[in-house]
Amino acid sequence: MEVGILAYGGYIPQSRLQRSEIAKAHMWFNPGLKGLAKGERAMANWDEDSVTMAVEAARDCLGDYDRSALSAVYMASTTFPFMDRQNAGIVAEALNLNAGLQTLDFTSSQRAGSSGLAVALQVAKGGGAPILFTAAEKRQTKAASPLEFTSGDGAAAFLVGEGKVIARLIGSHTEAVDFVDHFRGEGQSYDYSWEERWIRDEGYMKIVPAAISALLEKTGVDPATITTFCFPVAAKRVAAGIAKKMGLPDSSVADNLQDNCGETGTAHSMVMLSHALEHSKPGDKILVASFGQGSDTLLFEVTEEIKSLSPRKGISGYLARRYAETNYNKFLAFHDLINLERGIRAETDKKTGLTTLYRNKNMSQRMLGGKCSKCGTAQFPKSNMCVNENCGAVHTQEDYPFADRIARVNSFTADRLTYSPDPPAYYGMVQFEEGGRLMSDFTDIAPDSDLEVGMLMRMVFRVKDYDNKRGFRRYFWKATPVDASKKGE
Template sequence: MAVAAALDALAGVDPKSIDALAFATTTAPYREKQSATTIAAALDLPAEIRTSETGGTLRCGTSALLGALDSAAAGRRVLVTAADCRLGAPSGANEQTFGDGAAAFVLGDQGVIANVLAQASLAREIVETWRDAGDPYVRNWEERFGLTQGYGPAVAAVAKQVLKDAGLDAKGIAKLVLAAPSEKVHGATAKSLGFAPDRVASLLVDRVGVVGCASAPMRLAGALETAKPGDRILVIDYGEGADALVIEVTDAVASFRPRQGLAKQIDARREIDYGAYLRWRESLEMEPPRRPDPRRPSAPAMFRNYGHNLGLKASRCLKCATVQFPPQRVCWKCKTRDEREPYALRDKPARLSTFTADNLTVSPDPPEISAVIDFEGGGRMIGNVTDTKLEDLRVG
């Protein structure tokens, strides 16, 4: 999800111009291995960039943004991406409201569509929402305690401070982006801050869910998609304290065209049943296939193939311009040996050449669909098809 959001943010941006990458998540796939380097490899960012990772709190998304602002002020161009995939215990309230999501931003001094007028932060030690090292599910203390002693006072204090620093009041804000654990809390808190419902960005619980550290960043991205020059946006995020930013939209927003954007992503969503959800979450054990277990690739093999496995890099022959994927030393067309250059397929349009459905392979979303695609300009790839239904596929 972080890679997909970053690709959207990088539309029209040269990846080689990125100086740093900051990744925020509370659900990193590894406890000891940086995921930011994996994201950088998938995006084909320069190897010399600075990568960093933040987590441990639901406001790590805005914390990463605030940290990146310091780097941007020093002249660096920073890509910030936040993503979360939290688990609530089956049949619990968290399972009903949690969602998965990601958002990404490019910070710098080129093509700026919004400037930060003021920022404020507040730290408040409290145990209300947590997950120990061995916990698969998020746990919560009694809701009223967290709201009255944590969320409410922290949000009110940081909102007051950031508006004071910006020289504004609630009437000077066009849109409020507020992180909250539920629609009820979201509406009540916005009202207490002086915002009418039409000036509050939707929490999207009914369409996306509460997406952890990506909640405030995602809805900020959505607010920017519909913002007008001169609009001011107040962003408030919460997690053992609070972060707040006041952002002013520039004239450049008129030419801002995200590749997908939040609205398109939501409209393209697909409903699944509860059994499929449990399979995707690996909360429901599936019968293994009656086949030998697949061999796990070795670390050296993965290292050699990161270029095409993560970054979709092919090779192009320097003699006849034939594109081959995966990269090959010998051109199949002119038989030239070791005369090639890297060729990125990531942004190239492609057409579906053929596909097949496998009902025997164990999959959380059967059948498993494999396809062959041909890239514009050359190059062919075999892979799995996701986020679609078999009956919706067409060759072409």
């Protein structure tokens, strides 16, 4: 049986910081930044990180797939929220997966995304159950640095295995070269980058072609037959230069999404692959290359199964779901780049009782409620007694997942007295269409959003609280509008 990609998904945060606003803030210091002021970059909300974005990409990827059939969850990032807690395990919990699976984190290189996918495909060759692979990034960048302009936040996910693949793996190859174009040492918050021309001439233009050449020779594929070439680099004309050097068609060079997203770090080769699959057709050959202490190359051929894949939002759908953010100070605050006076109400100790967290993880991380086996009433949270006043049965509650169920707003409040990193704090009562109610925080509410009773809402996995004293963050589910508009353009 052929091994390859069974499904794909993606996620890009709603807010898009206008690069012109970054330039306005720093041109007094470095007028040369004006050349980077075009377009916009994806900007994660204050309650988003690489884990929450990976969860959203995975949900987009899995759709209605039988999640009990998965054998493993892999996650790649260089911005994991936890250095000593398995982040892929948090993703698995949020997706309500069985405990009997493997979870692995891939990190420490900008090619961790492509390396992780290559490993997942290699493991899948063994004939086991499908593997979910995710890659996500929320990079920290110094103010007024080129990376602040060219970076973006986002995630991609793939279901890989044997069987009815939408893109079969033709082959892969890795060149491992300890070429240091940038690095981030232990205890450092920001990347230290080296000179751009050196990186281009000695790195991109030598190491990547070597990896591509080896792959094409190994597979016997004519470079002229490549339909799409995905290479994640913000620098202009580099991908086109590599394509020309390797004999790839000019038309094969994929959009690097720099105009409307930015480079999502180790996730970006995967984001570009997910985006390419959206627009592919049977017979297309997609070449993916990455760069970071060497280069990974993977070659896929799209199959007829792509036609029968169920619709998904994908990278394109999330790019269309946008709000043009013009407040640069909000970006600094959300990425913890300034020492902001947050007021007395923000001083509450956010310590998480790990015993309580574990005992309630089905509710808080999996969003499992209950459904009465006697009368069919759904409720959140799950309890020993049915909330239906006409039933009241005891010990009849069965696990009932709420995370993927649509709700409607019953009531809402915009509160400026309660502390919120993004005031006002929106919250309210939501009623799930299949039954069950929840007093929920709302998120991704654009400043000029028209919230109203009856509005459709979906649940998203987000950061509930940051415990900055101990370096812990607690996750929970929040409600967000189903159809976010393009307001703010």
